[in-house]
Amino acid sequence: MLTRTLPDALHDLFVAGPDAADYPRINDYFNHAYHRDPDAFMLQFELLREQHAAFHSPDAIAGYCCLKPFGYAGDFQLIDRLYTHYTGDGKHIARWDAFAQAQPAAVAVRNRKTYFMDLLTNGMPGRVLNVASGPARDVFEFYEKWPQAPITVDCLEYDAHAIAYAKSLLNGNERVLFRQQNILTWKAEGAYQLVWSSGLFDYFTDAVFVRVLRKLLSCVEPGGELVIGNFSDENPNRAFMEAGMQWYLHHRSPFQLTDLARQAGAADWTPVVRNEPAGVNLFLHLTKPV
Numbered sequence: 521m522l523t524r525t526l527p528d529a530l531h532d533l534f535v536a537g538p539d540a541a542d543y544p545r546i547n548d549y550f551n552h553a554y555h556r557d558p559d560a561f562m563l564q565f566e567l568l569r570e571q572h573a574a575f576h577s578p579d580a581i582a583g584y585c586c587l588k589p590f591g592y593a594g595d596f597q598l599i600d601r602l603y604t605h606y607t608g609d610g611k612h613i614a615r616w617d618a619f620a621q622a623q624p625a626a627v628a629v630r631n632r633k634t635y636f637m638d639l640l641t642n643g644m645p646g647r648v649l650n651v652a653s654g655p656a657r658d659v660f661e662f663y664e665k666w667p668q669a670p671i672t673v674d675c676l677e678y679d680a681h682a683i684a685y686a687k688s689l690l691n692g693n694e695r696v697l698f699r700q701q702n703i704l705t706w707k708a709e710g711a712y713q714l715v716w717s718s719g720l721f722d723y724f725t726d727a728v729f730v731r732v733l734r735k736l737l738s739c740v741e742p743g744g745e746l747v748i749g750n751f752s753d754e755n756p757n758r759a760f761m762e763a764g765m766q767w768y769l770h771h772r773s774p775f776q777l778t779d780l781a782r783q784a785g786a787a788d789w790t791p792v793v794r795n796e797p798a799g800v801n802l803f804l805h806l807t808k809p810v
């Protein structure tokens with residue numbers, strides 16, 4: 521019988537890397553042990569991390585995330601690895617990467633790319649502000665599909681490496697403009713039909729969430745929409761992300777998101793919370809009254 525607290529019981533599986541049939545056992549291990557005693561589990565897992573390349577190598581999804589080569593978790597390269605179904609070389613890393621890529625959290629990240637592209641396709645908003653644009657693969661794929669779309673996208677991004685990467689992907693697309701800005705210090709300007717931000721607000725405390733949301737509300741034109749992504753407090757991969765990848769987010773419920781919208785002064789912007797098909801990434805939709 522599996523001893524949930526003892527990594528020894530999973531030793532061979534950790535060394536070889538899991539097969540799809542092993543995924544429930546791996547999730548069971550992470551979820552039960554972590555939820556019972558997060559601090560003890562983190563200590564125990566640090567030993568595993570040293571022993572297994574999947575958790576310390578930059579070539580692996582989890583290892584890369586722990587190493588944070590650009591100084592923060594969830595950088596453009598990690599996100600683009602998720603978007604492009606990356607798996608590293610070698611059986612051990614490839615199997616662990618396949619595990620990471622198959623998890624609802626990774627599926628949710630890929631789904632949010634589609635979610636944004638659908639917002640662009642269905643609404644064809646003329647002017648779009650994309651806050652924390654990262655690799656901008658969503659924007660790239662949208663224009664691949666709709667090269668003549670009458671849309672311009674202003675990408676606001678803090679990390680110069682992310683901007684360089686996104687620019688090379690977009691290959692001089694004149695409809696997309698990049699501004700290297702920190703959203704915390706950026707002086708709000710412009711009137712957009714769609715303001716979008718995913719993978720940013722879940723790094724913010726409630727106080728910062730409200731402050732930045734208030735700033736973005738001022739950039740939406742009447743009748744326009746603001747959509748903010750945030751991981752759900754029901755994320756089934758939280759233990760794997762926190763212990764395995766050292767990737768910490770502020771997970772939130774639909775109620776919390778609408779309450780933060782109210783605190784930011786958007787109570788009359790008809791707050792609605794939707795989600796992508798995996799149910800992990802929530803989206804707070806706010807529509808500016810005309």
Ligand SMILES: C[S@@+](CC[C@H](N)C(=O)[O-])C[C@H]1O[C@@H](n2cnc3c(N)ncnc32)[C@H](O)[C@@H]1O
Nearest residue numbers: 594652653654677678679682702703704718719
């Ligand atoms: C998890 S990625 C999300 C990228 C993209 N929105 C997506 O969903 O594919 C987060 C991005 O937010 C950027 N970022 C983090 N803090 C920021 C800030 N204060 N101002 C602007 N960008 C920021 C990071 O540089 C990174 O590229």
